Amino acid sequence: MRRAWQFIQTxxxxxxxxxxxxxxxxxxxxxxxxxxxxxxDNGKWALPGGIVNxxxxxxxxxxxxxxxxxxxxxxxxxxxxxxxxxxxxxxxIHSICVLVEASVQGxxxxxxxxxxxxxxxxxPSEIPKGDLSHDHDQQLQDYLDGKTAIA
Numbered sequence: 001m002r003r004a005w006q007f008i009q010t011x012x013x014x015x016x017x018x019x020x021x022x023x024x025x026x027x028x029x030x031x032x033x034x035x036x037x038x039x040x041d042n043g044k045w046a047l048p049g050g051i052v053n054x055x056x057x058x059x060x061x062x063x064x065x066x067x068x069x070x071x072x073x074x075x076x077x078x079x080x081x082x083x084x085x086x087x088x089x090x091x092x093i094h095s096i097c098v099l100v101e102a103s104v105q106g107x108x109x110x111x112x113x114x115x116x117x118x119x120x121x122x123x124p125s126e127i128p129k130g131d132l133s134h135d136h137d138q139q140l141q142d143y144l145d146g147k148t149a150i151a
Contacts, residue, residue: 019085019094023061024049024136026081026143027072027104033121034140035108037069039133040117046133047140049097058098066102070119071109077102082142082149089135099139099149 027035048069081099
């Protein structure tokens with residue numbers, strides 16, 4: 001019985017005391033505009049993305065989250081922009097985010113209406129910087145500066 005309890009404690013510790021892995025996307029339309037989503041939970045603009053599901057890899061998560069949040073089709077993951085792991089980067093949980101730049105196409109249409117209020121494409125100079133959700137201001141700035149970041 002004691003061994004079973006130790007096992008349960010270990011599993012709970014793994015689940016609740018370790019960061020969650022997610023992916024965030026900088027979706028680039030053929031005309032060079034960057035697609036952002038407006039989150040329903042805080043009303044702020046953000047890069048699309050989400051948690052990696054059990055049994056999925058980052059590339060599959062990018063494709064799934066992009067479709068769910070924007071309705072767009074992933075053409076190609078261009079490059080790894082950064083990995084963001086600061087414990088306070090997401091106000092809800094400690095998460096590690098893998099940020100990628102991606103070529104996308106299609107018609108913007110929200111699929112996940114419980115999470116997303118709006119989807120819109122912005123010219124890089126028109127992005128509403130300064131009050132993006134989570135740490136997306138830093139992520140976008142690193143991207144625009146051409147950096148590959150570990151933060």
